[in-house]
Amino acid sequence: MRLIAIFAVTITGFLLLYATIDMPNWGDPNSPPNSHVSPRYIEKVIPETATPNIVTAVLADYRGYDTLGETVVIFTAGIVCLMLLRRYSNG
Amino acid sequence: MVSRYENVLIETVSRLLVPAMQLFGLYVIAHGHGSPGGGFQGGCILAASFILLVIAYDIKQAKNYMSETLNTIMCCAGVFIYAGTGFLCVMLGGNFLDYSILHKILPVDPIKARYMGMLIVEIGVGIAVMSVMISIFFNIASRGEHENSVSVSANDRRSYG
Numbered sequence: 262m263r264l265i266a267i268f269a270v271t272i273t274g275f276l277l278l279y280a281t282i283d284m285p286n287w288g289d290p291n292s293p294p295n296s297h298v299s300p301r302y303i304e305k306v307i308p309e310t311a312t313p314n315i316v317t318a319v320l321a322d323y324r325g326y327d328t329l330g331e332t333v334v335i336f337t338a339g340i341v342c343l344m345l346l347r348r349y350s351n352g
Numbered sequence: 353m354v355s356r357y358e359n360v361l362i363e364t365v366s367r368l369l370v371p372a373m374q375l376f377g378l379y380v381i382a383h384g385h386g387s388p389g390g391g392f393q394g395g396c397i398l399a400a401s402f403i404l405l406v407i408a409y410d411i412k413q414a415k416n417y418m419s420e421t422l423n424t425i426m427c428c429a430g431v432f433i434y435a436g437t438g439f440l441c442v443m444l445g446g447n448f449l450d451y452s453i454l455h456k457i458l459p460v461d462p463i464k465a466r467y468m469g470m471l472i473v474e475i476g477v478g479i480a481v482m483s484v485m486i487s488i489f490f491n492i493a494s495r496g497e498h499e500n501s502v503s504v505s506a507n508d509r510r511s512y513g
Contacts, residue, residue, distance in 0.1 A: 325473065
């Protein structure tokens, strides 16, 4: 049973590493995010949002839905810690 | 180990530092638009001010300032502010989390309304992060029982008189 598990994990890992060959180079200026997404954000952030901090503008305005998901994850972690650990002593 | 006279030093300096840390945390949240910062960073600094109280005193003393009920309510209020702003934008006629539609209720133009919407959601994120960090620290440091826990300096207070 363990041999099958090791075999499956090795095949999956090899396939994932083989898929990284097609990725663009590290810091490539011609990769799709650097040539379409980033210039649009950098050029349009002051006319559209009047915020000098581009990181906060992307985090809270352009990708605000992801930040909502992140806040809900933090909230869930707090509730789970409360539910699992809290013990109320009687009296 | 900490002697009895150094305990007084730790307690006094912590009491003086806590308001300054909270002011700095509020500054980081409010200036997230111009300088590095924002909701997550400011919320962590605000939580660190309460954790300093726990380190210097014990959990019972810190719960005088931030009770468990208030903490849980603020944790939910933070997420409520964030999602509530999104739904408010839908009710006013725009898309979800499309802050430019807030110019109908705020006295600003649509571009400044996006700035204001970002500030509101960053405040919500800051409140939620602060409350969750305080709650997790209280629960893990005391192993669940807030009433019967002691901190390190209280232990030394007992062994050295």
